[in-house]
Amino acid sequence: MATGKRGLPPKSEGRGDFSAVQPDPSQVGGVAEAPFLRLPDPTTLFTDRAARFDELAADHPLGAYLGFLATIVRAQAACVAALPAPAPVPADSVSLRTGQGLPPIACDQIAGNADFAATLEWLLQTLDLTAAPEQARATLAGLRAMAPADRVLLAADIIEGSYAAELVAESLFLAAALQVHLARLAITIDATAITPPAGSTCPVCGGAPVASLVVGWSPANKARYCACGLCGTLWNYVRIKCTVCAETQGIKYFTLADSDAPASDAPDEPATIGVETCGACASYIKHMQQHADERMDPFADDIASFALDLLAREQSFRRGGINPLFLSF
Template sequence: MARFFKRTPAPPAAETAPAADPIKPRRRDFSQLKPDPDKIGISGSVPFVRLPDPATLFADRSERLSDAAPGHPLEAYLRFVAEVARAQAAIQAKGPPVALPDAADLVLRGEHGMPPLSRHSLEADPGFDESLLALLAELDLTTAPEASGAAREALRAGSREDRLDLALQIFEGALPVDRIAECVFVAAALQVRLAEQAARLDTKALKPVADGVCPCCGGAPVASVVVSWTPADKARYLSCSLCGTYWNHVRIRCTACGSGEGISYYGLDEISKDVQVETCTTCHSYIKHLHQYQAPMLDPVADDIASYGLDLKIAEEGFRRAGLNLLFVI
């Protein structure tokens, strides 16, 4: 039987963002739980954002997925997503080039508290459809499920306008259930284009938007990550599901509702202790929480999929997922 363990969080020694409300952890009557307190603090100032590096992002992700696949219960799917990430890396290296929105538009959006990249950025990107078709051509689906091949052919047979419309729906978080298989490929191309655009933004001009909202493109986070970069050692960041940007978020505070109460962390003995879930009893949501500072190879997208057992267990306790993994819609 899978064994859950729980950590009751302790407030960090210092925060760079506004201080959280006093923490009042609530204990739940879970069986077979094992306390594992985390007393990691943060000192000094940390960057608000870390922009993606498209040249390495997808290649590193593909390698991580391939490493996690052998013997895993989701081995076939991990290998499939590894192939998608490999194809992403291939088309990223070949172009086509991206362009940022008009400078005046960037300033206007910043003044109104909106992320610089929007659906209008996608609509104005002439290279998106070219990248999507290049991705579909690059993919080796020899061992993939039959539905994947059918989805690829459906996208190829569709019109440019239909592919763009589907991409806009994904950008806004409205994935059509009857086209989920197609969404994986469209989302993959979207990630490449947005990562390229985000990488060219001015970090000094980026501002917080809202809890759980990427300051670059407005996307939802895949996971929460405690990093080891200098000067952000052991600071907490959220990783965007769309553009791959990391942005700083207060420790022990819900990424969905902003509450600092009722936050707990759970894990499974069968899964690395460096991958857990952060739960909030205020809004009953959860998000994956990766200790990348202890295991630098962890990737938000890859290790979210590889730790699916945590999703199954925590859902049994009534929590709903706050994060979003566009390559693993559950």
């Protein structure tokens, strides 16, 4: 695993500056609490992620696929720069949904939404997959030929959590467009209106987590966050607690270093990435020590650590999170 072995360009300025989109952290005894939410910064989210994919692709068994995804993520970054910001989620819609305990972004911000249709169209038409495998080029050509309204409806299914088995290849491109649109939409919402979710899905868009991170930024140092697989929001989540069934008993951790040894009960092992398993529902999620390497990305590092998925499956655990960039695994 790549953990700080090669020099990446420094993180884009502003990545750590989320004060403008966060509720004021409450003060307890003069010490700031970890904020409940960290909304994404679309201007740096995809450029940083593409750099991480590029870094991890070198000398990796999945290097070709990681490099292919770097191409897609760079197109996502270019899309953010090229298209005007989407129209904000109407305040009355936000208050209506949050008043019912629901995330403010819903399927109806996708289906029939002209800004999302434009984002999807731009990505599909701009992506240059000349160096990609023939299957990927054929999938892209098929989506380009599809009626825009039809492919928007397919994408709307994804935000509902429905990934059709026969559309796994298409879902990669549809989810890429969703990630761009939803990250930009998320920052139009007044973060103070968003309430903690009852379950373990994204409080902004209802998406499933892709992975969990122990972060290193202030004032949340060493706090745990779940990373949304769609809009990119991070939300604070109690440590040693299953992200699928919320059980707190029977949670264990292992890393590749433990692969020949019994699972550890200690969540703070020195490895930067491991797996959190739940004995109650037999699910697992990647657990990343991002505080030890700020370049870690929940999507790229999840895929690059596929050996952990193999180990988890050997132990009969099923994947608890969803990585829309790696659905076929």
